[in-house]
Amino acid sequence: MTATTGKAWCFGDEINTDLLAPGLYMKSSNEVMASHCLESVAPDFAKMVQDGDVIVGGHNFGIGSAREQAALSLRILKVGAVLAESFARTFYRNALNFGVPCLFFPEYKEINQNDRLKVDSVSGTVENLTSGKQYRVSPIPAHLMEMIVDGGLMPHLKKKFAKAG
Amino acid sequence: MQKNKGNPAMTATLVEKIIARAAGKARVTPGEIVTCKVDLAMILDSGGPRKIWPRLKELGVGVWDPEKIIVVSDHFVPAVDAETAAILKLARDFVREYKIKHFYDMKGICHIVLTENGHLEPGMFACGGDSHSTMGGAYGCYMAGFGGIEMTGVCITGEIWTRVPETIRVDWSGAFNTAVVAKDVMLFLCRQLGMDNAFTAIEYGGDTIAAMSMSERAVLCNMAAELGGETGVIAPDAKTLAAIRAGGTEPKPDALSWRSDDGARFAARHNFNAAELQPQVAAPHAPSNSGGVDDYKGVKIDQAYIGACVGAKLSDLQMAASVLTGRKVASHVRLLVAPASQKIYAEAAADGTLNILTDAGAIMLASGCGACAALGAGVLSEGETCISTTNRNFKGRMGSNQASVYLGSPYTVAAAAAAGAIADPREFLQ
Ligand code: SF4
Numbered sequence: 001m002t003a004t005t006g007k008a009w010c011f012g013d014e015i016n017t018d019l020l021a022p023g024l025y026m027k028s029s030n031e032v033m034a035s036h037c038l039e040s041v042a043p044d045f046a047k048m049v050q051d052g053d054v055i056v057g058g059h060n061f062g063i064g065s066a067r068e069q070a071a072l073s074l075r076i077l078k079v080g081a082v083l084a085e086s087f088a089r090t091f092y093r094n095a096l097n098f099g100v101p102c103l104f105f106p107e108y109k110e111i112n113q114n115d116r117l118k119v120d121s122v123s124g125t126v127e128n129l130t131s132g133k134q135y136r137v138s139p140i141p142a143h144l145m146e147m148i149v150d151g152g153l154m155p156h157l158k159k160k161f162a163k164a165g
Numbered sequence: 166m167q168k169n170k171g172n173p174a175m176t177a178t179l180v181e182k183i184i185a186r187a188a189g190k191a192r193v194t195p196g197e198i199v200t201c202k203v204d205l206a207m208i209l210d211s212g213g214p215r216k217i218w219p220r221l222k223e224l225g226v227g228v229w230d231p232e233k234i235i236v237v238s239d240h241f242v243p244a245v246d247a248e249t250a251a252i253l254k255l256a257r258d259f260v261r262e263y264k265i266k267h268f269y270d271m272k273g274i275c276h277i278v279l280t281e282n283g284h285l286e287p288g289m290f291a292c293g294g295d296s297h298s299t300m301g302g303a304y305g306c307y308m309a310g311f312g313g314i315e316m317t318g319v320c321i322t323g324e325i326w327t328r329v330p331e332t333i334r335v336d337w338s339g340a341f342n343t344a345v346v347a348k349d350v351m352l353f354l355c356r357q358l359g360m361d362n363a364f365t366a367i368e369y370g371g372d373t374i375a376a377m378s379m380s381e382r383a384v385l386c387n388m389a390a391e392l393g394g395e396t397g398v399i400a401p402d403a404k405t406l407a408a409i410r411a412g413g414t415e416p417k418p419d420a421l422s423w424r425s426d427d428g429a430r431f432a433a434r435h436n437f438n439a440a441e442l443q444p445q446v447a448a449p450h451a452p453s454n455s456g457g458v459d460d461y462k463g464v465k466i467d468q469a470y471i472g473a474c475v476g477a478k479l480s481d482l483q484m485a486a487s488v489l490t491g492r493k494v495a496s497h498v499r500l501l502v503a504p505a506s507q508k509i510y511a512e513a514a515a516d517g518t519l520n521i522l523t524d525a526g527a528i529m530l531a532s533g534c535g536a537c538a539a540l541g542a543g544v545l546s547e548g549e550t551c552i553s554t555t556n557r558n559f560k561g562r563m564g565s566n567q568a569s570v571y572l573g574s575p576y577t578v579a580a581a582a583a584a585g586a587i588a589d590p591r592e593f594l595q
Contacts (some may be wrong), residue, residue: 060361066312087365089313089395092328097314104196140194143328153318154220163222 002145004080004101005129006053010113011041015057015084017064017091023074033069034076049077054117056108057084062091062097071095075152081119083126083137096105096144103137114127121145175178176426178364179193179334179398183307183423187290187531195331195364199539203571204306205233205284207293209275214259215252216313217320227324232490235267235284236260237275237543251375252265262586264386272492273506273532274428276300276387276474280379281508283412287401287423297474297556299394300387304409305401305423307366310390312529330366330395331432332357332425337373339439344590347377347382347384348476348574349556350437351458352445355391355453358435362393368425369399373439375434379408380478384519387475389555393453400424418439446552448573450560458577465501468551468562469494469582472530473537476554481575482513486521488593495585503530537562552581 009047019041025033038045047108055074061084062070071094074082082095083105095102111117115130126138140148177185177192178432179315185193187201208217213236221227225272228234232240236256244250260268269278276297281287284364287305292298293317311325319325335358337350350425367389374382383398399405410417471477471485482504494500505509510532512518513519523529530536536543537555544564545551551570558570573581576590583593 020354060363063361068312068314087363088287088361091391092363093311093315096326097318138198139196141200142196142198157224157226157321161226 001140002122002149004052004054005116005118006050006080008054008056008111008113008115009042009045009049010056010111012062012127013058013139014084015041015061015064015069017062017070019068020062021067021069026069030069030072030076036074037073046077049079051078052080052101053082054119056105056111058108059085060088061086062088062095064088066090066094068094071098071100072143074100078149081110081121083119096148098152099148099150099155101140101145101148101154103140105135107135108163121148173426173449176429177398178425178429178431179305179368179423180307180330180396181331183324184288184327184329185287186288187307193329195329197329198326199292199329200324200326202536203233203292203319203323204289205235205291205326206316207237207275207279207291207295207298208242208316208320209236209240209294210238210242210252210256211302212294212313212318217317218255218259220317221321223323226321228320232262232266233323234265234320235269236265237269237356238271239274239278240538241533242541243270245541246421255339271507271533273508274474274534276383277478277505277509280383280408281412283409283508286409286414286416287405287420290334291314292325292510296390296508297387299347299396300383300395302389302398303383303385305393305399305405305420307396307398308335309396317566328364328504330364332366333362334368334370334431334434334437335370336434337369337439338371338436339371340372340376341439341442342591343594344444345439345442346574346576347381349442349445351384351388351391352447352455352572353442355388355447356455358392360393360451365394367392367397368431369397371436374399375402376482378580379404380480382568383478384475388452391556439505444574444577446587447558447575449558449569451573452474452572458573458587458589464571464587465550466498466552466581467549467588468543468545469498469500469578470536470543470551470555471578472501472505472553473555474541475556476575477503477505477509479509479512479518481554482509482522482532484575485579488576489503489525489583490521490591492525492593494581494582498582498585500527500582501530501536502527502534502589504532505544506532513566524574536563538562545570550580552587554578
């Protein structure tokens with residue numbers, strides 16, 4: 001599945017790793033951590049988010065620490081994709097390596113909370129089903145998408161070597 | 166390269182050329198995601214074997230190429246407790262088990278050891294398990310830092326994906342004033358360019374850079390990490406080739422061809438005048454929180470630290486010695502010096518630098534990461550103030566998160582050690 005359709009959750013600029021993975025829960029399980037994801041900016045997010053929903057951020061999404069739980073929480077919550085004007089390097093790499101597609105999306109301000117979005121990471125298209133507008137984004141190549149669909153780098157390697165061996 | 170003149174669409178930056186070569190493509194565009202074949206992978210005691218080995222076992226696989234994986238023990242050396250001793254033992258066992266060809270056990274800090282032994286060459290695509298792996302770019306290669314999981318992937322497959330960065334070109338022209346060095350350039354640039362230049366590579370050039378020694382150029386690439394860049398890079402020249410030869414490797418015939426094309430497209434270009442730069446100091450708790458040394462004059466210190474990959478090369482120790490010749494460290498200050506490698510330690514002993522430092526009252530520490538990341542000897546207590554030649558001063562970086570760490574060049578740190586408070590190094594060099 002290289003495409004996702006879901007509701008837009010809009011968060012704006014500078015969403016940092018403390019908002020994504022609050023330090024208070026660093027010692028909790030990954031699942032508990034995920035249940036607190038983004039709660040200080042959207043208290044209902046973790047409860048209400050549905051499989052395939054799309055997070056829309058602005059400048060420097062994922063800025064902060066290298067903590068992998070920031071990206072892992074989005075995976076656990078089955079977020080379909082993250083669109084943002086720009087990403088912090090470590091968050092971006094962690095997210096793709098945990099199977100969460102991240103796409104650079106300069107037009108993020110044109111998306112409203114609850115819009116229905118269809119995002120195809122491989123063809124590089126974003127469709128706002130609510131407004132009818134279409135956008136082109138820089139795609140994720142199919143071979144990397146394989147890793148993302150497998151759930152990230154480790155599951156991908158596991159699958160690959162199980163097949164080979 | 167001449168043939169590309171006048172057709173910007175056909176030009177490429179140095180970084181784009183290296184990534185294209187590693188990805189097996191004719192050319193790449195910034196923003197594009199490609200998978201690269203890795204020429205060299207460096208892993209460390211801290212996040213290397215102890216994170217990678219269990220995953221190799223879990224997957225039931227071995228390593229991709231024991232000749233291309235370099236293991237260095239530097240973060241936890243020498244062991245200070247049973248836990249760090251076990252981490253180091255595990256690294257040694259890993260090297261034996263997987264027949265790793267190059268293992269530098271307690272020889273010095275990884276980024277330094279790589280270059281001392283001729284491992285880096287222009288055009289290479291290299292990965293390191295440490296954020297300051299950017300330092301390798303001083304040799305005209307592409308070298309970036311990655312976390313433990315990604316280095317596991319590299320050690321198994323010999324490949325890694327990357328989003329092709331844009332290149333920001335930073336040119337310096339003119340000559341530096343007394344006591345102004347590459348470290349001052351970087352503290353200035355952290356303030357000027359900010360620390361969030363993600364998905365960019367910083368390419369340095371200009372006559373000032375051409376005149377710099379390799380160890381000074383390395384500072385610029387090391388602290389590209391503080392600018393938030395993927396890496397820092399400097400096109401090779403005769404000095405680069407000489408340094409590679411000194412490491413025992415004969416550079417490839419095409420080494421000097423690795424450079425940005427004339428007319429290559431940069432995301433931004435900056436030009437600075439070296440003659441206008443004053444010695445810089447970064448105040449707690451970020452390298453970008455910097456200003457001219459005069460802004461911080463008189464801040465009383467408890468400790469001065471000359472250490473780390475970025476700030477304890479032979480030239481750094483010599484800078485400190487030039488300030489401390491015939492002087493003493495202030496009575497309330499401890500000056501700790503940890504040469505960046507065993508080789509540097511020996512060279513500084515041979516040329517008299519160590520004598521000057523210890524005569525002044527310096528306490529010598531082992532070659533390793535040590536106090537830079539609060540991993541070894543020399544950490545700070547609550548309420549203490551330190552000035553350091555290291556590259557980061559984030560809260561808690563050198564020990565207590567109630568400590569204050571200032572950053573400066575070896576000249577500035579040595580001057581503060583002698584004065585007992587932050588001082589202008591120019592006044593010590595007349
Ligand atoms: S000396 Fe400091 S900055 Fe350099 S590799 Fe070690 S911990 Fe990192």
